[in-house]
Amino acid sequence: MATVADTAVALAPSWRPAPAALVPAPLIALVAILGTAWWWLPKVGLYPYLGVEIAIWMVYAMGYNLLLGHSGLPSFGHGAFFGIGAYGFGLAQKHLVANLWLDLGAGVLAAALAGAIVAAFISHRRGIYYALLTIAFGQVAWFVAIKWHSVLGGEDGLLNLKRLPADLGVATFDLKSNEALLAFVLVALVLVTLFCWRVTHSRYGRALACIRQNEVRARFLGYRVWRCKASIFVISAAIAGLAGALFAMAQQSAYPNVMSLHQSGLVVMMVLVGGGLVSFWGPIVGAAFFILARDLLGAYTETWLFWYGLVFMAVVLFKPEGLAGIGRDAAARWRARRARTA
Amino acid sequence: MALFEARGLHKRFGDRVVLESVDLAFEAGTLTGIMGPNGAGKTTCFHCLTGFHRADRGRIVFDGEDIGALPPHEIVARGVARSFQSINLFDADTVLDNVVIALPEVRKRAGNAWGDLARDSGAQDRAAAVLARVGLAGRERAKAKDLAYGERRALEIALALASGPRILFLDEPTSGLGPDGTARLAELVAELKRTLTLVVIEHDMRFLFGLADTIAVIHWGQVIAGGTPRELRDNPWVARSALAEEPC
Numbered sequence: 001m002a003t004v005a006d007t008a009v010a011l012a013p014s015w016r017p018a019p020a021a022l023v024p025a026p027l028i029a030l031v032a033i034l035g036t037a038w039w040w041l042p043k044v045g046l047y048p049y050l051g052v053e054i055a056i057w058m059v060y061a062m063g064y065n066l067l068l069g070h071s072g073l074p075s076f077g078h079g080a081f082f083g084i085g086a087y088g089f090g091l092a093q094k095h096l097v098a099n100l101w102l103d104l105g106a107g108v109l110a111a112a113l114a115g116a117i118v119a120a121f122i123s124h125r126r127g128i129y130y131a132l133l134t135i136a137f138g139q140v141a142w143f144v145a146i147k148w149h150s151v152l153g154g155e156d157g158l159l160n161l162k163r164l165p166a167d168l169g170v171a172t173f174d175l176k177s178n179e180a181l182l183a184f185v186l187v188a189l190v191l192v193t194l195f196c197w198r199v200t201h202s203r204y205g206r207a208l209a210c211i212r213q214n215e216v217r218a219r220f221l222g223y224r225v226w227r228c229k230a231s232i233f234v235i236s237a238a239i240a241g242l243a244g245a246l247f248a249m250a251q252q253s254a255y256p257n258v259m260s261l262h263q264s265g266l267v268v269m270m271v272l273v274g275g276g277l278v279s280f281w282g283p284i285v286g287a288a289f290f291i292l293a294r295d296l297l298g299a300y301t302e303t304w305l306f307w308y309g310l311v312f313m314a315v316v317l318f319k320p321e322g323l324a325g326i327g328r329d330a331a332a333r334w335r336a337r338r339a340r341t342a
Numbered sequence: 343m344a345l346f347e348a349r350g351l352h353k354r355f356g357d358r359v360v361l362e363s364v365d366l367a368f369e370a371g372t373l374t375g376i377m378g379p380n381g382a383g384k385t386t387c388f389h390c391l392t393g394f395h396r397a398d399r400g401r402i403v404f405d406g407e408d409i410g411a412l413p414p415h416e417i418v419a420r421g422v423a424r425s426f427q428s429i430n431l432f433d434a435d436t437v438l439d440n441v442v443i444a445l446p447e448v449r450k451r452a453g454n455a456w457g458d459l460a461r462d463s464g465a466q467d468r469a470a471a472v473l474a475r476v477g478l479a480g481r482e483r484a485k486a487k488d489l490a491y492g493e494r495r496a497l498e499i500a501l502a503l504a505s506g507p508r509i510l511f512l513d514e515p516t517s518g519l520g521p522d523g524t525a526r527l528a529e530l531v532a533e534l535k536r537t538l539t540l541v542v543i544e545h546d547m548r549f550l551f552g553l554a555d556t557i558a559v560i561h562w563g564q565v566i567a568g569g570t571p572r573e574l575r576d577n578p579w580v581a582r583s584a585l586a587e588e589p590c
Contacts, residue, residue: 008467009474015482017439017460203448204455210432210443217430220392221444221505222418223452231453 020201026281027193034186038179046295048178049250054291055185056246059192061270061283063239068268069276069283070200071232072212074131076264077138080118081111081237083145083259085244090158090254091151100164100175104245111241112234114141119233123226126215138264145256157255161248175249185246192239193284199235200280208232266290269308273315275322282324289323343406345370345539346391346422346509351400353383353390353563360386361397361563368509373531373540375554375571377547383563384543385427388513391541392424393417404509419446423507425498427514427543433487437478437497440486441469444504469504476500476530492523499530509539516546524549551575 037051060082067073088110092103122133145152152158166173166184175181199205207228211218219225248254257263271277274286290308297304315322321329344367351364360383368374378384389395391402393414402410409417432440442448442465459465473479476496481489486497495515502510515531516524524546531553534540544550550557551571559567559580567579574580 008464009470009479011438011463011466011470011482015438015470016463016466017436019458019460198458199455201458201460202455203451203457203459204453206439206443206448206459207452210435213432213434214430216426217432217501219414220394220418220424220426220430221501222415222446222449224415228452 020197023194024197024280026284027190027197030193030284031186031190034182034189038182048182050291050295051182052178052185052250054288055182055189056243056250057267057270057287057291058284059185059189059246060240060243061267061274061276061287062189062192062196063236063243064267065271065276065280065283066196066199066208066232066239067236068271069278070205070212071208071229073229073233074127074268075134075233075236076131076268077134077136077141077261078236078240078267079259079261079264080138080141081115081240082244082247082263082267083254083256084114084141085111085241086248086254086258087145087152087158087244088241089245089248090161093161093164094158098162098164100166103164104242107245107248108238108241111244112238115234115237115241116230118237119230123230123233135261135264138259139261142256142259142261145259152256155256157253158248159253161252161254163249163252181250185250188242188246192242196239197280204228204231269312272320273312273322275324275326275328278321279324279328282322285323285327344368345405346541347401347403348387348391349401349403351387351390351402352398353386353395354398359563361390364400364560364563364565366391366558366565368539368541369555370539372555373535373542373553375550375557376541376543376560377545377550377557378560382560384560385513386563387560388424388511388541388543392422392511418505421506421508422511423502423505423509424511425502425513425515427517429494429498431486431494431497431501433485435486436482437473437484437486437489438466438469438482440497441472441500441504442466444501445469446506449505472500472504475503475533477526492519492526495519495523495527496530499534503534507538509541510534512540512542512544514543514545516544516549528553 034051034055038048041048041051064078067075085107088107089103092106118137122130125133146155163175163181166175173180175184207218207223211223211225211228215225244258247258270286270290271283273289274282274284276282276286293308294304297307319325346368348364348366351361353361364387376384386395390397393412397410401408404420404422409420445465445468448459448465470482473482476499478493478496478500481493486494489497499512499515515527519527528549531540535553542550554571556568556570557574558565567574567577569577
């Protein structure tokens with residue numbers, strides 16, 4: 001039987017939504033900035049490893065924002081997956097095989113599996129109950145990491161992990177230097193960003209955005225809300241695991257501190273201050289802002305987190321759209337002024 | 343056999359019995375009105391029929407299949423759609439995007455995490471057709487939150503229509519509308535009636551008596567009367583409860 005939705009009216013081209021760019025312009029700018037960081041960071045008094053750390057946190061924040069900003073699912077224990085990725089990388093390297101790709105894969109897979117288990121328990125919840133359950137699971141993972149001394153090394157964690165070479169078959173790249181590792185992490189960041197870009201503009205991404213806005217309506221349009229919420233949690237956990245594995249490689253160790261509630265809160269602050277709730281690029285801005293604030297403010301005062309906390313409060317109170325929102329408003333004002341003078 | 347039937351529905355919340363032995367049958371191609379005073383159990387009945395609540399007892403049969411234990415997404419996939427008493431839209435999205443996401447072809451491929459939905463011109467054209475049908479042509483690019491109240495009501499119906507239903511449940515569609523809006527909605531519902539089976543909860547008796555083929559009256563969680571609008575006008579139960587005063 002034909003339904004109403006079977007008929008069609010040709011919509012004028014100008015009324016159609018604009019398709020997403022295959023490669024977004026801000027990503028090209030990001031590659032240009034981070035790709036040359038090994039050169040300009042020392043010139044401004046910073047160090048190449050800072051670029052590595054910023055890029056890793058950007059990977060983590062991009063994956064996290066799929067959950068918080070895009071899907072409206074507040075996970076406050078996401079550090080668990082970052083840590084599980086780090087431990088997965090370390091354990092695979094120490095006990096299975098010292099191969100970069102397999103060890104990174106182990107970190108991602110471990111985090112995704114842990115994410116799947118957590119998602120199975122929490123995806124039928126919403127709001128505060130969802131958030132509290134993520135904290136509870138995060139604390140469980142953190143506690144296990146500290147107490148399972150024989151396998152995970154207790155509070156010290158896994159030490160002396162190697163920065164393994166990237167073997168591409170036709171060529172092998174040594175990643176021992178920070179400059180080489182920065183290039184490698186930048187490639188990972190580009191791939192993760194493109195993946196997140198595609199996801200957010202896909203049917204799946206649109207379904208998630210609708211669930212964020214109105215879960216009941218989405219359910220009564222026939223969407224399997226539980227499945228959507230669970231799957232994006234697993235994807236986000238897997239990306240956090242990749243970031244954790246890269247972090248273990250950068251730090252040459254995996255330790256439980258990154259799984260603490262405090263550390264889990266950092267990625268939330270990055271995303272919110274950056275403007276992840278309103279902009280795809282918010283997590284990139286937020287991660288860079290946080291790490292730079294830590295290093296630049298930290299050079300002057302030990303209480304840098306106090307000042308950063310004040311910034312966070314100011315953003316939440318006065319500009320919940322974050323830094324990306326401030327930039328967006330400034331660009332809109334500039335365009336309006338140009339239009340008036342033209 | 344009716345397209346959609348409910349037999350012996352019971353629903354209670356704690357100690358409060360909200361529905362008791364409710365029997366309803368909706369014939370294909372008809373418009374059935376459900377009326378009754380506030381708190382009578384009409385919306386709870388809708389919630390049970392569409393999977394929002396699960397009835398404690400009773401059977402719900404759609405096209406020969408018992409759907410009483412199915413989750414909402416399974417019920418929608420079989421061709422049952424609904425609107426809500428309080429408007430439920432994706433407010434941050436454009437009118438067109440609201441309807442595109444409701445289309446079955448988009449829903450069925452909701453696992454596709456790669457293809458750009460904005461490049462699906464076929465879905466946009468079908469969404470535009472739905473919008474034209476509810477009188478929202480030309481409003482495709484407006485944000486749902488920026489629509490006037492009557493337009494939001496129309497969009498709510500458009501979302502339900504876009505999901506490709508065979509039976510459409512409308513929960514108080516004239517709620518909050520003025521006389522002009524109600525008149526436009528009556529035209530739309532009359533037009534939908536030609537192709538769909540409709541079930542409408544409504545307080546506006548003029549609206550309901552003008553459009554319905556049959557009406558069921560729910561009071562105290564039970565169906566206390568049923569029949570054609572003409573039969574109901576003469577029903578002493580309905581007359582006594584002043585439910586049918588306005589159109590008589």
